[in-house]
Amino acid sequence: MSDARNAILQNIRTANGALPPASEIEAAAAALIENPGDLRPSFSDQDNRSRFVEKATSERVTATVSEVAHLRDVPEAVKAYLAQASVPLQVALQPRGALTELNWDGIKTHSAPSPNEPAAVSIADLAVAETGSVVFLSAPDAPVLMNFLPLHHIVVVSAELIHRHLEDVFAIVGKAQQDQPRNLSIVTGTSGTADIEAKNIRGAHGPRFMHLIICQKVT
Numbered sequence: 203m204s205d206a207r208n209a210i211l212q213n214i215r216t217a218n219g220a221l222p223p224a225s226e227i228e229a230a231a232a233a234l235i236e237n238p239g240d241l242r243p244s245f246s247d248q249d250n251r252s253r254f255v256e257k258a259t260s261e262r263v264t265a266t267v268s269e270v271a272h273l274r275d276v277p278e279a280v281k282a283y284l285a286q287a288s289v290p291l292q293v294a295l296q297p298r299g300a301l302t303e304l305n306w307d308g309i310k311t312h313s314a315p316s317p318n319e320p321a322a323v324s325i326a327d328l329a330v331a332e333t334g335s336v337v338f339l340s341a342p343d344a345p346v347l348m349n350f351l352p353l354h355h356i357v358v359v360s361a362e363l364i365h366r367h368l369e370d371v372f373a374i375v376g377k378a379q380q381d382q383p384r385n386l387s388i389v390t391g392t393s394g395t396a397d398i399e400a401k402n403i404r405g406a407h408g409p410r411f412m413h414l415i416i417c418q419k420v421t
Contacts, residue, residue, distance in 0.1 A: 257334025
């Protein structure tokens with residue numbers, strides 16, 4: 203370590219004073235989450251679905267939403283979205299049985315998304331009402347790139363899997379002692395950045411458009 207760096211760190215230690223014992227730090231950290239309800243945003247006037255839709259379609263998140271009664275209705279909803287967005291009837295389809303076993307007549311499907319993929323369809327494993335986020339757990343039938351390569355990402359969300367807060371999702375994933383995913387992705391709307399001249403640009407690091415299809419029944 204260089205003398206200059208040593209001097210800087212020593213100045214910081216001097217300014218901060220002696221660190222408290224580890225037990226005090228642990229107690230302070232525990233106190234912060236002793237009553238998590240005091241820290242979480244309150245939306246008691248909304249159910250999970252309503253809050254999820256409100257946040258997902260907000261100006262910051264910029265997703266669009268449609269709803270279907272059954273999983274079997276998803277292909278028609280996808281077709282309607284593609285037509286409205288003037289996108290060819292072709293999608294990269296997450297190779298999960300729940301999707302591949304549906305009737306995709308009229309839509310050309312494949313399972314290997316390319317870097318310039320126009321559209322892809324995935325199923326979210328969980329969703330968060332608090333933030334309007336969707337959660338994906340990686341698996342052999344749920345490749346991660348499906349969530350990041352397409353211009354249009356169409357996500358099927360089961361209404362019963364929309365949980366209230368982010369901590370609820372972590373609690374569910376953490377309970378699984380076996381088959382833990384290699385990767386967990388929490389996606390909140392479209393990709394964006396304001397790094398250049400503070401102008402919000404969509405599609406900078408991932409999908410430019412996100413469409414959520416809320417499914418009331420998945421059977």
